[in-house]
Amino acid sequence: MRPAARAAPWLLGPLILAVAILAGTAIGETRLPPATVWQTLANHLWGASHAVDRIDAGIIWSYRLPRALVAAACGAGLALTGVVLQALLRNPLADPYLMGLSAGASTGAVLVSIAGVGAGAVSLSAGALAGALAAFGAVVALAHAVQGGTGGGRGTRAAAAIILAGIAGSQMFNALTAFIIARSANAEQARGILFWLMGNLSGIRWDDVAPAILATLAGTGICLWHRRSLDAFTFGPDSAASLGIEVRKVRGLLITVTALMIGVLVSKVGAIGFVGLVVPHAMRFLVGTRHQRLVPASALAGAVFLVAADVIARIIVPGQVLPIGVITALVGAPAFAVILIRGARR
């Protein structure tokens, strides 16, 4: 292939993402013409002086654009984490919440919003981040206690231990969440928290954009740096070790980095399911299993998918905004079924 032809897909991806983000700012309850969107952006970004309606400009710049940007960062982060966990743990069902992150974030969120921990001084998102990291710590400690020993197939058993510990930790934190809701929430609060648990981007403002994007960019960079290590896990951790990978070090680093990233993202938008599970599998069909291509492709596809899902969540029921997790699950579950069936037939 000529260099130009080879570079084309990598220009196409960001282009599609840019178009999706622009669409995300144009489409909503009040549909605004692309020209207005463009003029508003121009006014803000390079001080052009187009005459734009003040309210329209406010909607575009203060609400929809940060929302679309955070959606893109979340989609990319979730998909990327799915890629990494599926590769390291050699389990096609591994997803970003396996490590107890969403369960812990929910517990933190209900502790703040319903049980009143922090007495109003702690934000919901700070509580969720603390909860996610506490749960992750608990899962890691449990996995450590379970694995023990140094014998044959050590790496393989450690992967199994992490998965089991993640399931146990998630269940425990979910039970805690349910307990707190049942004990102290009124119906109104319960509805609000349910909305948050399914993913909610409506509270996103500019303050949230930088942390989300920085977390995702840092995570993507670190995963790309370790792309060959991720490849080396193809035949399992023992095989990776014989190819010169320091399995424990690399696995610990990448799982911690992605957990921190997901912790930040979940604390902003709640637990959005299926992106991290489905997008990596779909991208393996498209670009193959080598992480040099799979990591950027999944991040881009996840970003586009979540921006699109957010647009759909805003317009599918007129006058009402659905939790974005409902859309990702409604699209993601059938897509996952198709992938499984195709996988079985291949």
Add this chain to the structure above:
Amino acid sequence: MSLSVHALSVRVHRAQLLHDITLEVAPGECLGLIGPNGSGKSTLMRSLAGLLRPRAGEVRLQGQPLARLSARTRAQRIALVEQQADTTDRLRVREAVELGRTPYLSPLRGWSPQDDARVDRALAAVEMTALADRLWHTLSGGEQQRVHIARALAQDPEVLLLDEPTNHLDIRHQLALLALVRELRITRVIALHDLNQALGCDRLALLDGGRLRAIGRPEEVLTEAALRRHFGVGAIRTTDPSGQPALHFTHAL
């Protein structure tokens, strides 16, 4: 490169899998590892590859303790073909062999034409060139085994560890593989179940119950008494029509 094992003991949980093993493999030598199921051949292989941390004793490469080498350096010197390794990834044969170049690549040093040449050579050595674009899960067991061997060869090792490499191979590929291994100039350790094939090694080490029971030239190790005692079979030593020594197994004891 020489590989030596000094008073090596390996323990998993409470089970002691290897007891106080000492042996030496000379540079360029081919050492056969034999023993009944569960005798510790794979465990010793994994220790030689640096995948198991011993409880006592150590493995040395060219006199240097293996534990002191970085994983990357170790992988540039030692390649291991495991007894079994599978994947659910949709991976092509060539990509699987390319993994063998991992220890020579870094985040900044990318793939080079030399790497391609190594991969081509490894594929040709196991006669898999024609299947290079096939997907992993469409291969037969023997073909998968040959890909694993190609991956180890692509690693360009100075010590090659093969754990039952002739498993799943048809007779022609068994003989071809053993001939290929015999021609390599590097140090080789190879675990084998077919004792007649083991006769072709330079020396044999006999394991039973995690202990080294005998080591030496094949005809010294594979005596009728040793076969009786450690493998539980009656056997007669003969010479085949071409004049090579051979074992004829008569019955299980």
